[in-house]
Amino acid sequence: MSGVVQVAGELIATRRAGAYHHLTIVSPGVAELARPGQFVALAVGGATSANLLRRCFSIHRAKPSGTYGGTVDVVVAAHGAGTTWLAGLRPHDPVDVVGPLGRPFPLPADAVPCVLVGGGYGSAPLFWLAEALQGRGCQVEMVLGAASDDRLFGVVEARRTADGVVVTTDDGSAGRRGWVSDVLGDVIDRTGAGVVYGCGPMAMLRSVTEIAGAHGAVAQVAVEESMACGVGVCMTCVLPVTGNDGVTRMVRSCVEGPVFRGDRVRWDAFADGVCRVPADTLGAPSAGGH
């Protein structure tokens, strides 16, 4: 487990980005340690909040030093109580930040072409990943998809950063009508990509993994599981992942993830909004047992 800090942060900027809220938070110490793919856990609702559990967000940007000290940016989709509270914050409001958390995207040792796939706000962590990859000499293309135009995040930034960008929307309101999976295979073939990085809904990560495999690339995916603590102490955020030893374990996505090799995730366990424990998992309940 790498370095982590807890800081009483301060919101310094908030702006709309389509359907999302883009927040910049002064949080000294977090940005210095952060790597692309890591996340922060934010407390919500203030000191006497009835919402005790932290909300986790991928780090969109980390700036170790600025006018106000180190900042991190996150992109928030408001739906439940906590995200709605965060979206309503005004500049200079306090925000308690724990981070950086989790394992970052692993970077390839050689300068191989890479494809970065983002679904909805899942594109948020991909831009500084793109820069880190380009810093190693990798060619980077991006595929961004969402239900509709307002749910795409960072298309302009993608066009500025990446060597090529393909956009898809379910309703055709921007880019090609369809899913990222409709175009991904062609992009991998055209670029000769060795690695596909994905961040977005679980169903998308599953198809990214399958398509990457079919086209000869390795998939590295950042999963999103419900998290109560974000720091590794509650065991709520688990999913079945097969290790180097071939054994499947229920592992904590907040400390061993959120980034996993896609072909190691037991996608067969996910159906109907729940994840079951595969029968061959280490310590799986025996029939009639726990």
Next chain:
Amino acid sequence: MVDMSTALASMVLPNPVMTASGCAANGHELHRFFPVSELGAFVTKTVMAAPRSGRGTPRMAETASGMLNSIGLQGPGIDAFAEEDLAWLGSVGARALVSIAGTTAEEFADVAERLASSPAYGAVVGVEVNISCPNVANRGLVFACDPVSSERVVRLVRDRLPEGTPIFAKLTPDVTDIASVAAAALRAGADGLTMINTLLGMVIDTDLLRPQLAGVTGGLSGPAIRPVAVRALWQVTAAMREGRLPTAPLIGVGGVRTGRDALELVAAGASAVQVGTATFHDPSRPRRVVDELEAEVARHGFGRFADVVGIAHDRTARP
């Protein structure tokens, strides 16, 4: 300066604040935020004989001032726990209160025996017996809901542990008469009691109109249950004071977020306090409660923490 030390049977601790089992893993994670040796004791995640995967997900639901969890006692099994986690806790100078469980009374005993024979046993200051777990031999009824099974488990564990190791039986509040289960545990040789474990609850997802947890029901914890913990500690302490139960130290747990919350449990009768769900809100909470509780004791003008234990029983207004 307040003397914050506390004596729990033969277990003497520099301060009365602990983690709660299952809310702090086995120490590495929180050690990134504060040295876990600064707590009175570190209570480990309940461990059973063999590795356990736990249940599927979703395993949790947030509720008003609390949460529901259905982890299913995921863990590495006692041997890996002793070799890795317990040894590590010892290496950083933590005082480990090790929580154990089994799906049968014999499994509890087996876990206790393997723990006692581990080379890292020196780090163990006591054993918490999590009897709030389902008994497969009794149609999955929780041991702690039945005085007879509770007594049997504690007796077997007592037999397998060195005499000097204090045992705390952890009780569930989901019973009609908590004092009768407390009596059974103490009769069987428990040195003290930890209370309370979570309350059984359920949440329906109102979009999908189905249970939100994959395991359907789960344990309710957090500030929402604090009054239940205070009540349970009160009832058992009252029974001890009235001579209906042998006197034994109590460890209070349930909804503690601040030093003031901890003081409530202490005034009701707890000689030590565990911080559970609040750790998810703030990973440094257990450590902060040490200082906050000391400030609370000082605010009331006491020089010794021990003088506040159970004080609410003396100060109750008589009609």
